[in-house]
Amino acid sequence: MADLRALFSVNDRALTSTEAFTNRQAQWERVTTALDEHLRRIAEPGFTVEDFEAARDNVVVFYGIGGIGKTTLSRKLEAALTDPAQRPSQWGEPSWGEQQLVPVRIDLSRSSGLDFEQVVLTIRLALAAHLNQPLPAFDLALRRYWERNHPAEPLEEYLRRAGLGAKFGQALPQQMQNALSDVAQALLMPGTVGSVIGQVTGSLVTALRERRQTVRALAGCALLADLLEAEPTLDALSYYPHLLAWELTQLPAEQQVVPVILLDTFEDTGDRTHRDLERLLQRIVWLMPNALFVITGRSRLQWADERLQGQLDYTGPAAWPGLVARDVPRARIPEQLGDGERQVLIGDFAPEDCDDYLARRLTSNGRPLLSDAVRQTITVRSHGLPLYLDLSVMRFLELRRSGRTPEPGDFDTDFPALIARTLQDLTPDERHVVRAAALLDAFDVALAARTAGLAQEAAALRLIERPFVREQPFSIWPYSLHAVIRSTIRTADDRTDDAWSPRDWQHAAERAHTALGAQWRAGAARDRKLLVACLRQGLALAAEFDLDLGWLQDATWQYIGDSVWEPLPHTRTAEAQGGGLGSTTDALVETLSALARRQHEHRGRTVDRLTTVIDAALLPAELHDLALYYRAKALRDIGRSTDSRHGYQQVVEGGGRLAQNARRGLAQAARLAGDFPTAYDAAQHLGWEGRHQRVLGDVLWLQGQPERAADAYLAGRTEAEQHAKAGEAAHCQALRALAVAFTNPEQADDELDLAQQLLAPLSLRATGINAAIAALVRDAGDPTVEDRVCTLRTELDVAGLTSMTPTLELALAFHQAVLDDQQALATTIARLRELTRDGDFAYYVDIAHCMASLPLPDGHTAPRWLDGATATCARWRSVVNARRTHRS
Incomplete structure (x- = not known):
C-alpha cells in the first residue's frame, strides 16, 4: 500500500513510498x-x-x-x-x-x-x-x-x-x-x-x-x-x-x-x-x-x-x-x-528487520533511497522501535526538501513526537512518574514514586504494567524504560502541555539522589550489589546535576573497603572534560573509575588519572587523601618508591581514615628497602585497620620462614572474613598459597584452589598474579615453569606492575636452584640485580645466592635481616634441599 503522507511530501515521481511491513x-x-x-x-x-x-x-x-x-x-x-x-x-x-x-x-x-x-x-x-x-x-x-x-x-x-x-x-x-x-x-x-x-x-x-x-x-x-x-x-x-x-x-x-x-x-x-x-x-x-x-x-x-x-x-x-x-x-x-x-x-525489531524496513520504505527505481550508512545510524538509534524508523523516514524527506543529501549525522537525534505518542494515554500522575523514571537506569515502584515526589505509589504501580517498561525480575531494581523512550524524554524538545522545566528536572534529580541513598542505608549492611547499584546511579545523577555528594561519601568508603572494584560510570571523566574536572562529583567519579580500571590498565595510567584529581583539589579532605593513598600504591607498583613513600607520608600526616593504611605502606616501603626490623616492629602497631598480619607475613617468608608467614596470612584472612572484606581475604589467601608452596606443594594445591574461589567474583589483578607465582613455586622443577614465567612477565609489563617482577624472578630462581641449573640461575641473578639496582627488593639477590649456596659478590650491601644473614641463608638453603628430596 502506498504511503500517501510520504508521496505528498516530495516532487520526485520516481520515488516509491510504501508502508513496509517487516516480518512478524x-x-x-x-x-x-x-x-x-x-x-x-x-x-x-x-x-x-x-x-x-x-x-x-x-x-x-x-x-x-x-x-x-x-x-x-x-x-x-x-x-x-x-x-x-x-x-x-x-x-x-x-x-x-x-x-x-x-x-x-x-x-x-x-x-x-x-x-x-x-x-x-x-x-x-x-x-x-x-x-x-x-x-x-x-x-x-x-x-x-x-x-x-x-x-x-x-x-x-x-x-x-x-x-x-x-x-x-x-x-x-x-x-x-x-x-x-x-x-x-x-x-x-x-x-x-x-x-x-x-x-x-x-x-x-x-x-x-x-x-x-x-x-x-x-x-x-x-x-x-x-x-x-x-x-x-x-x-x-x-x-x-x-x-x-x-x-x-x-x-x-x-x-x-x-x-x-x-x-x-x-x-x-x-x-x-x-x-x-x-x-x-x-x-x-x-x-x-x-x-x-x-x-x-x-x-x-x-x-x-x-x-x-x-x-x-x-x-x-x-x-x-x-x-x-x-x-x-x-x-x-x-x-x-x-x-x-x-x-x-510485541517486541522491538531486530537490527536486520530495521534495515529491511528502511530499505523497502523509500525506493527510487527499485533501489533503496536511504544509504547503507544512514540506515545503520537510524537502526542503532531506534533500539528497534518501528515508530522511530518511520519518524526518521519523514526526517529524511524533510532534509531532501531543504536541498541537500541527508547524512548519517543528521539522524543522531531524538523525536519529540515519541514523547507525545508514549504519554498520550497516561494519566497526569503516570506522565509525571515516567519522566521521573527517565532519570534512572533502573527503578522499583518505591524509587520511581519518590523520584516523582508522589506520596502514593498507585501511579508507579500502574506505570510498571505499561509495555514500554522493561522488567528484569531478579535485578535489584527490576524495571527500566525502553531505551529510546528514555533517551527521548530526557533529551528531546518536549512540546507537551505538562513538559518539565529545567528546575523540575533538577528537583526530581535531587529526590532520586536522596531516595537512592535512603535505599542503600536501609539495605543489609554488607549488600555489595545494592551498594554498587546505588553508587552507579547516584554518581551519574550527581555528576549531571551538580548535586552535593551527601551519602556518596560514606558509600565510597564502603566501596573501596571491600577491594572488589566493580566498574562504575565513566560519565564526565577528565577525558570528557578535555583534561580537566568541573565539579566535586566529577572528581569523585574520576577517582573511583581510576581505581576500578587500574585492575585492567597500566598503573602508570592510574597515576596520571589520580594526579589530575589531586591537582584539581575539588574533593573533601578525606576523599582527597583517598586519591593520594591510591596514587602512592600505584607509584610503588611502577617502581617509583621515593614518590610512593612521600604520598604515604602525606596521608599519615593528614590523620584521616586511611592514615593507618598509609602507615602500612610506609612499613612495606621499609621492607622493600630491606629494613626488616623496622617493618616488623611497625606491624606490631598497625592493628586490623593496617592489615598487621599481612605485613608480618610479608616480612617472615623473606626470612626463610614460610611456615610462620603462612600462619600470619591465615590469621589475616580470618580477620578479613570476620570484617566481611572479600578483597583482603582473597589477597591474604593468595599470599598464604605462596608461602605454603615453598614447603608443601600438595597442601599448596588446596590453598590455591581456595584462592581461586575467593578471587572468582573479584577484580584483583595483582592478587591473581600472586596466585600464579605461587603456582610456579609449587611446580618448581617442572619443565613448563620457564614458559609460564615468560607469559607472566608480559602480563606484568602490560599491567604496569613493575614491583611484582622481582618476586616472579625469585620464583624462577627457586625453580633453577631446585634443578641445580647453575648457568640459568646465574642469568636470573643478573636479571634480579638489574631489576633491584635502585635498592628496592635488593635482598632477592641475597636470597637467590642462598638458595644455590653461592657467595655474594664483594661490596654487596646486605639487608637488615631479623636474625642475621647466616641463619637466614641456612633456612633458604634447607627449603631448596627439602624440595629436591621431595622431587626424588
Missing part, C-alpha cells in the same frame, strides 16, 4: 496456533455456546508500546485471513484447510469515533455480507433495540452515515426485515403486522413460553424469550451476541463459518477507573465462544485478575486461563485448557 512471523504463528486450537475445541462433541460457566480460551492478545507496529500487524492479519494472496510468503501455509473464516477488524481508537452499537453492528454486517441470510434470533432482538433507541433514524441511513454501509453493503436491513416477516408468518399473524416489531415480539415470546411447534426453529435458544422481554437498553444489547453465537451453530455444515474478530487499539476503551466499554466488549468475547478474538493494544488484558470482580463480569484465572500473568500459580487454571500463554508482548 512469530506473531502469525501464535495466531495460527491459537486458531488451530480454537477450531479443534469448537468441533468437539461437548462444545456448546450455551455453557456460560466454562472457561474461555478464545482470545489472543498482542500488546506493546505505541509505535511498535500493533495496528500494522492487526491489518496484516485481517488481510492474510481474508485473502491468502495477501499473506507474506515467509508466514507459511495455515493448517485449517477449507474452514470458512470471517475476519472482522474493528478499530476502537478514539479517532475512529466508534461506539458499542457500531461494534455489534460491524460483527453482524460482516456475517451478513458473508452469509447473505437472516439470523432470526439476533435480528429480531436487534430490530427491537433499534426501533426503541433510534425511532427517527432508519438503520439504512445510520449505516450510510457511519460508513458501514459502504464497507459491508446494505444487506442487513433487508435480512432483518425478512426475519421479522418469517416469524410473523410462522405465528400466523396478518402480513401487515410483519413490520411491527412490538406485536411480533410479544407473540413470539408467548409462543416460546408455550413451546409451540410453529416456532420450534427458535425454541432451541433457551434465553431468547428472556432477551426479547428485557428492556432493550445498551446493557441488553451487550448480551445479544449470545444470540449471534447460537445462530452460527444452527447453520448447515456446508455454511458453517468461524468469525475471527480483531479488536485494535484496545487501550482506548477506558482506564482502570472507567471500564464501562471494556465490560460491554468483554461480554461479547465471553458470549461468543465460537469466535476467536485477536486483541491489540498497549497493555496486557487484566481479565484474569480476580481483583477486578465487580468492575467486569468475568474475572479470574479460572475464567481466562490464557490471560493469566506469569506469577499466578498454574494450578488454578483448568487442566482441560492447558497453560498456553495468550498474551504476547
